[in-house]
Amino acid sequence: MGNGIQAIHPFVMFFYYSCLGFFAMFFNHPIFLLAGCLALIGVNLSHDGGQAMKQWTPLMMTMTVLIIVVNPLINSRGTHVWFDLFGKQVTLEVMLYGVVTAMSLLMILLLFVSLNIVLNGNKLLYIFARILPRTAFLIMMSIRFVPLLKRRLTEIQDVQRLKGMTMTQGTLRERAKSGMSMLQILLSWSLEEAVETADSMKARGYGSGTRCPYIPYRMTKSDKRWLSYLLVAFVICGTGGLLGYGKIIIYPELGTLHLSLLDWVVFACGMAVALFPVFVEGREQLKWNYSI
Amino acid sequence: MGRSRKYLVIVSFVLLSLLVVSIVFFHYRAYLLLSLIMIAAIMIPFFARFEWRDVGGREVVLLAMLAAIAAVGRVPFAGLPSIQPTSFIIIMAGLVFGAESGFIVGAVAAIVSNFFLGQGPWTPWQMYAWGMMGMTAGLFRNTAFMRTLWGKCTFGFVWGYIFGWFMNTWVIVGNIEALSWKYVAGIFASSIYFDLAHALSNVFFIVIFGASWMKILQRIQRKYGLLYEQPG
Numbered sequence: 001m002g003n004g005i006q007a008i009h010p011f012v013m014f015f016y017y018s019c020l021g022f023f024a025m026f027f028n029h030p031i032f033l034l035a036g037c038l039a040l041i042g043v044n045l046s047h048d049g050g051q052a053m054k055q056w057t058p059l060m061m062t063m064t065v066l067i068i069v070v071n072p073l074i075n076s077r078g079t080h081v082w083f084d085l086f087g088k089q090v091t092l093e094v095m096l097y098g099v100v101t102a103m104s105l106l107m108i109l110l111l112f113v114s115l116n117i118v119l120n121g122n123k124l125l126y127i128f129a130r131i132l133p134r135t136a137f138l139i140m141m142s143i144r145f146v147p148l149l150k151r152r153l154t155e156i157q158d159v160q161r162l163k164g165m166t167m168t169q170g171t172l173r174e175r176a177k178s179g180m181s182m183l184q185i186l187l188s189w190s191l192e193e194a195v196e197t198a199d200s201m202k203a204r205g206y207g208s209g210t211r212c213p214y215i216p217y218r219m220t221k222s223d224k225r226w227l228s229y230l231l232v233a234f235v236i237c238g239t240g241g242l243l244g245y246g247k248i249i250i251y252p253e254l255g256t257l258h259l260s261l262l263d264w265v266v267f268a269c270g271m272a273v274a275l276f277p278v279f280v281e282g283r284e285q286l287k288w289n290y291s292i
Numbered sequence: 293m294g295r296s297r298k299y300l301v302i303v304s305f306v307l308l309s310l311l312v313v314s315i316v317f318f319h320y321r322a323y324l325l326l327s328l329i330m331i332a333a334i335m336i337p338f339f340a341r342f343e344w345r346d347v348g349g350r351e352v353v354l355l356a357m358l359a360a361i362a363a364v365g366r367v368p369f370a371g372l373p374s375i376q377p378t379s380f381i382i383i384m385a386g387l388v389f390g391a392e393s394g395f396i397v398g399a400v401a402a403i404v405s406n407f408f409l410g411q412g413p414w415t416p417w418q419m420y421a422w423g424m425m426g427m428t429a430g431l432f433r434n435t436a437f438m439r440t441l442w443g444k445c446t447f448g449f450v451w452g453y454i455f456g457w458f459m460n461t462w463v464i465v466g467n468i469e470a471l472s473w474k475y476v477a478g479i480f481a482s483s484i485y486f487d488l489a490h491a492l493s494n495v496f497f498i499v500i501f502g503a504s505w506m507k508i509l510q511r512i513q514r515k516y517g518l519l520y521e522q523p524g
Binding site for chain 2: 070108109112115116121132133134135137138139141142143145146149150153157167168172173175176177179180182183184186187188190191192193194195197198199201202206207
């Protein structure tokens with residue numbers, strides 16, 4: 001089950017990610033989004049020291065830069081002209097819009113990097129098994145078949161190589177053809193096997209009662225406490241956002257970037273949600289190091 | 293069952309039209325959020341139908357296996373850029389097992405392959421695009437046009453492009469306020485080569501392997517009496 005953030009109940013984590021995804025697409029004040037991105041980078045660092053994040057960095061960087069650079073070239077809305085570039089007017093609004101869009105997408109990507117670490121296959125399916133039991137079962141089974149099929153495919157490739165059929169030589173056409181022939185062997189092999197699997201499942205009582213999850217996640221007291229904490233903070237943010245706090249008007253003319261007191265309240269609550277995994281890990285670290 | 297199914301379809305349509313109205317009339321900002329909710333709303337009736345339909349254990353395992361093969365199909369083709377047989381396998385499943393099974397195989401193949409390649413905001417779009425590919429293959433399978441080899445090839449070619457365009461729209465929706473013809477044309481032009489490769493590889497696979505794959509799938513269907521389309 002792990003400890004720290006891995007020990008938190010999947011429902012709580014799912015709620016956390018939905019809240020954060022909602023924020024990333026809902027608020028558009030640059031400071032809010034920047035803080036959200038920084039918080040998620042912190043969250044990722046707390047998971048594995050940024051290992052997974054490193055793999056995604058090239059994609060995220062190119063996307064961010066591309067949106068910020070391309071936006072002024074294709075768009076010239078807005079009223080505050082900043083400078084001329086190749087005879088095109090680059091307005092402040094367009095620049096800011098590019099930055100806001102890029103950061104919002106960056107925040108979503110960072111969120112998914114963290115989600116792939118914390119809510120791994122089993123937990124994600126545990127959540128969906130409540131809503132769509134049969135679909136979740138189908139997906140779970142399909143995921144289980146993937147490594148099996150990969151093993152079979154290597155076996156087939158080994159045998160076919162003796163017959164001179166490879167994917168590494170020949171023209172594109174020949175390679176595609178031999179690749180597909182291997183898949184065809186895999187298909188006729190695996191479909192028969194699938195029926196056998198189903199029969200043995202039935203013999204062991206599949207469908208004779210309601211299904212229960214393989215790993216029983218229990219909602220503990222601390223899970224409930226964290227959930228209510230997230231819920232309160234989210235409701236405050238949501239109402240604040242609906243009343244217009246944490247948002248700016250970009251087109252047709254840039255509104256004020258000034259943050260009022262209530263904006264800061266919404267900001268603080270948003271941060272309280274975003275940094276939740278860091279709090280969990282931090283609390284655990286404190287307990288481990290300093291409790292008697 | 294019949295009645296609740298009808299209600300569900302009506303609910304999802306109402307939900308969809310409400311979302312469209314909210315985009316058009318209230319200048320709402322969060323387009324990406326709305327589009328994700330919209331796609332989920334469109335897919336609800338298909339998954340709900342699968343939950344309520346009378347499906348046996350053998351059929352569930354068979355669908356899971358087909359989706360897994362479609363996902364794994366990317367593995368031997370990793371060396372050939374932008375050629376992948378996933379779409380071909382989904383089309384074959386739709387042609388033999390019908391619209392509903394085609395949708396399930398397509399949507400599940402998208403989720404499963406993304407569990408290994410990384411989930412992201414693009415997952416629902418892929419699920420929808422591949423699901424629809426399987427479903428339309430099932431819907432048109434009994435028309436005179438789709439029975440001919442030429443018809444199937446055209447179908448595969450057209451879907452290669454529709455799939456690419458659909459995946460482009462998620463990039464566009466994420467940046468919708470910058471919408472201009474130049475921007476859209478730029479995005480579509482950048483994907484022309486990949487879409488063409490996808491479309492041509494679909495045609496290639498259908499011409500060479502279409503008949504034999506359909507034969508294998510039909511044999512399983514007849515031998516075990518599985519996944520015949522239920523009326524209604």
